[in-house]
Amino acid sequence: MSVKHAIPNFSQPQVAELVKRLFRLTTSEIHSLPSYDDQNFYVAAVEGGEYVLKIMNSVHSKDFNLIAVQTYAMSFLRQNGLPVQTALPTTSGQLMSLEEMDCGYGCQKYLVRLLTFLPGTTISKVSLTPQLQYETGKTAARMDKILQEMEHPHLGSLQRNTFTWSLSRVPLLESYIHLLDGDPLQEVVQSVIHQYKTSVVRKRSSFRKCIIHGDFNDLNVLAQPDESDDYRLSGILDFGDMHTGYYIHELAIAMVYMISEHPQPVEAVGESFLSGWESVLPLNDAEKECLYLLVLSRCCQILVLASHSATLHPENAEYHMIFHKKGVCILHRLWELGKEQVEKVWFQSDA
Missing domain, CATH: 3.30.200.20 (Phosphorylase Kinase; domain 1)
Incomplete structure (x- = not known):
């Protein structure tokens, strides 16, 4: 069914x-x-x-x-x-x-x-200050570290090898690429999938495995104003995409949605969200090398799978296309800037 x-x-x-x-x-x-x-x-x-x-x-x-x-x-x-x-x-x-x-x-x-019920407003609707970005990145990393301590008799069920939205399943997008016929981004998506298969896959053995939330997006994170009227993170929602993956996958997924909420997306995430994450879980060389492509890969998943879902569920198309629009904007921006330029911003503190 x-x-x-x-x-x-x-x-x-x-x-x-x-x-x-x-x-x-x-x-x-x-x-x-x-x-x-x-x-x-x-x-x-x-x-x-x-x-x-x-x-x-x-x-x-x-x-x-x-x-x-x-x-x-x-x-x-x-x-x-x-x-x-x-x-x-x-x-x-x-x-x-x-x-x-x-x-x-x-x-x-x-x-x-x-x-x-958790009070708060989704961070898609609040001013995403550098402090809130930093705190959100730090919390995402803390969450994954805590999950590694968890014990349960059915932990094996998180090994979701056929989970479509897993960042390990990017080559699967080739089956749906026809949905982008006529879309100028189709060529970009094909190029990203190719680079994923040639560059990311061979480095995967150096990624650190873990259990991840899998959908740490701007609609699943809540914030509330504090006593000084700045927003503080107040909730993490929706663990339905939780699965066994890699720390770098969680980071790449989260960064896509944080980037989408900022007028200067690349700069903002480089200076704040990524810094917050690395204050808890510094990236190793292979993870750092693949982050740009993994962020692009998530954009491609959003673009292609949201189109697929909208055709399956036209009655819910508006909800699916929220993600589609974000994927399009970020893919455009990051692709135009290129890997070298983006990494220079994201990892400038390493220079």
Whole structure:
């Protein structure tokens, strides 16, 4: 079954019933939140408290062990001082409930979790000062370091070898390159894939392996104003793309989205986000050498896979194309500047 036919379509009354039955909470307010291929709802309870009800699509709901690890990781990071959501137990003491519902494609099963609500504004909507960039980079690196200490009986499920969005799977984009027919960037994407295969792959053995969040983007990071009206990082959301990868992959993915939020993208990230990351996890030579190409590769993934998703889910095309536009802008900018010029800025403190 395609994910298109697996996306849940629960109504607000059904959500209210779920929350009442599973968590003994009476809803006073419900509204939907953006989601890629699941359903998320903001829920306020009469009894007090704000929550996010997350309903997984029926395809991903079958991978119980993977979601169990992701749910545990959130709790583990919270225990280690990071601002992350945690799942609330149901009345039977479970952190997830498998619910059966007909959402238009016959009866299917959907995993449901009630997560704590984190206050704040996505950093896509706030002024991304050098200080906030630095703090965000530092927090991303801290998160990955903490995850390396995590133990769980199903850690092996994070070895997601067929995960389309993994930066290890960039050559897969060749299967979708036809979606860019007529797009002037098609040639650039083909060139990046070629360079990835010839340059990045042979250096991968020198990359440091780890567990990564996998989608540390500007819609998944929250910030709040502090006492001096500067913004401070207040939350990390959405561990659905978590997998076994490399530190450098996490950095490259995050940098794409941080770059997209700044009027002087290359300079800003070189001076702040990357510095914050390296204050915790300095890059080795191979990682440093491949960072530029990995950032370009993520832009290509966004460009190609967002186009693919928009054709599969035209009803959700606007959401997918948010990422598409960002990928286009950054790919243009970085490609025009070239590797040498970009690295000169990113690593200027090494000079």
